[in-house]
Amino acid sequence: MTLQGVLDAIAAVCMVTGALLSLAAGVALLRFPDLLSRMHAAAKPQVLGLLLVLTGCAIRIATVVDVTTMVLIAFFQLATAPVAAHMVGRAAYRDGQTRTDLLITDELAPQMDRFSERPAERNGRASVDPPA
Amino acid sequence: MTVAAVAVAALLIAACAMALVRIIRGPTTLDRIVATDVLLAITATAIIAEAAFTRDPTALPVVVVVSLLGITGSVGVARFVTREKP
Amino acid sequence: MSPLTKRERIRSRITAVIGLVLVWNLLWGEFTWMNTISGAVIAVAILLVFPLPPVKFGGRLRPLHVIGFFARFFYDLVVASFQVAFLAFRPGEPKSAIVAVELRVKSDLNMTLVAEAVSLVPGSLIAEADQQTGTLYIHMLGVRDAEHLERLRAEVLHVEARLIRAIGSDEELRRVNAPREEPAT
Numbered sequence: 001m002t003l004q005g006v007l008d009a010i011a012a013v014c015m016v017t018g019a020l021l022s023l024a025a026g027v028a029l030l031r032f033p034d035l036l037s038r039m040h041a042a043a044k045p046q047v048l049g050l051l052l053v054l055t056g057c058a059i060r061i062a063t064v065v066d067v068t069t070m071v072l073i074a075f076f077q078l079a080t081a082p083v084a085a086h087m088v089g090r091a092a093y094r095d096g097q098t099r100t101d102l103l104i105t106d107e108l109a110p111q112m113d114r115f116s117e118r119p120a121e122r123n124g125r126a127s128v129d130p131p132a
Numbered sequence: 133m134t135v136a137a138v139a140v141a142a143l144l145i146a147a148c149a150m151a152l153v154r155i156i157r158g159p160t161t162l163d164r165i166v167a168t169d170v171l172l173a174i175t176a177t178a179i180i181a182e183a184a185f186t187r188d189p190t191a192l193p194v195v196v197v198v199s200l201l202g203i204t205g206s207v208g209v210a211r212f213v214t215r216e217k218p
Numbered sequence: 219m220s221p222l223t224k225r226e227r228i229r230s231r232i233t234a235v236i237g238l239v240l241v242w243n244l245l246w247g248e249f250t251w252m253n254t255i256s257g258a259v260i261a262v263a264i265l266l267v268f269p270l271p272p273v274k275f276g277g278r279l280r281p282l283h284v285i286g287f288f289a290r291f292f293y294d295l296v297v298a299s300f301q302v303a304f305l306a307f308r309p310g311e312p313k314s315a316i317v318a319v320e321l322r323v324k325s326d327l328n329m330t331l332v333a334e335a336v337s338l339v340p341g342s343l344i345a346e347a348d349q350q351t352g353t354l355y356i357h358m359l360g361v362r363d364a365e366h367l368e369r370l371r372a373e374v375l376h377v378e379a380r381l382i383r384a385i386g387s388d389e390e391l392r393r394v395n396a397p398r399e400e401p402a403t
Contacts, residue, residue, distance in 0.1 A: 008133055022147045026146065026150030026151055027306040030154055032306070032312070040302050044295075044302045047295075048296060053140075057181070063189070065248060066247070068243075069193060069244070070192065073176075080202065085343055086344045087211070091210040093316075095213075
C-alpha cells in the first residue's frame with residue numbers, strides 16, 4: 001500500500017466515524033426525553049463529528065491555505081457550541097421545560113428566585129410584568 | 133473512497149431526517165431551535181465531506197460563515213422565547 | 219474585584235489585537251506582512267468601534283500545563299462524545315441531575331473558561347451561572363446514582379484545578395491546591 005493509500009484510509013475512517021457521531025446526535029435528538037437532554041446531543045457528539053470530518057478533510061487537502069481555514073472552523077465550533085447550548089438550556093430551564101421526574105437532584109431550583117429578576121435588567125428594559 | 137463517500141452521505145442524510153422530524157414534531161420553539169442547530173451542523177459537516185471527497189476546497193469558506201452564524205440564531209431566539217405561552 | 223490598572227487595561231487591549239490579527243491571517247490562509255499590517259489596522263478599528271470589556275488576567279502561562287490541559291480536554295471531549303452517542307442508542311430514558319459547583323477562583327475569566335471546558339466534557343451542560351458567588355449550575359446527563367454524581371462534581375473541580383495550573387497566578391494556585399474547606403457563611 002502506498003503512503004497515499006494509507007492516508008486515504010485514515011481519512012475515510014475519520015470521516016465515517018464523524019458521520020456516525022452526527023447520526024448519534026440525530027438519534028439522541030429524537031429519542032431523549034426532555035429538552036435539556038437533547039441539548040447534550042447537540043453540544044457533543046456533533047461537535048466531535050464535525051472535528052473528525054474536518055480532520056479527514058485536512059488529510060485529503062493538505063495545503064496551507066485550506067488547513068488554516070479548517071483550523072478556524074474548528075476553533076469557531078469549539079468556542080460557540082457551548083455558548084449556544086447554554087443560552088438555549090438556560091431559557092429552557094427558566095421556562096420550566098425540564099422533566100423533573102428524570103432528575104436525581106436539582107440544586108438550582110432553590111436558587112431560582114435569585115435569578116428571576118435579572119433577565120429584564122440584562123435586556124436593558126424596565127420590567128413591565130408584575131412578578132408572578 | 134467511493135464506499136466511504138456513500139456511507140458518509142447515507143449517515144448524514146439519516147441524521148438530517150431525524151433532525152427534521154424533531155423540527156416538525158416540536159413540541160416547543162426551543163426544541164425546534166436545538167434541532168435546527170443540529171441540522172445546520174450536519175449541513176456544515178456535509179459541505180466539509182464533499183470538499184474532502186472531491187479534493188476541492190472552494191466551499192470551505194462557506195463553512196466558516198456557517199459555523200460563526202449558527203450561534204446567532206440560537207442565542208437570538210433563545211433570548212426572546214423565554215416567556216412563551218403554550 | 220479590584221478595578222483594572224492602566225497597565226492591565228493596555229495589556230488586555232494588546233491581547234485582543236493580537237488575537238484578531240491571528241484570525242485575520244488564518245482567514246486569508248497565509249501569514250504575510252501585508253495581511254498582518256492590514257489585520258492590525260482592522261483590529262484597532264474594530265476595538266475602537268466595538269470596545270471589548272477588559273479581561274483581568276492576573277496569572278502567568280505555564281506552557282507544560284497548558285499542553286496538559288488541552289490534551290486532557292480533547293481526551294475528555296472524545297470520551298464524552300462516545301458516551302452520549304452510546305446513551306442515544308441504548309434503550310431507556312437516561313437520568314440526569316442539576317448540581318451546583320462552587321468554583322474556588324471566582325474571576326470572570328476562570329468561570330468562562332471552566333464553563334466552556336465543562337460544557338464539552340462528559341454529559342454536562344451549564345444551566346445557569348452565578349457571577350456573585352462563582353457558582354456554576356450544571357445539568358449532567360446519564361447520572362446513575364448519588365455516588366456517581368459526587369464523582370462528576372469532583373471532576374468539574376479537577377477541570378478548574380488543571381486550568382488554574384495552566385494559566386492561574388500563584389495565589390490562585392495556592393487556593394486550588396489547598397484542602398477543600400466549607401465556606402463560612
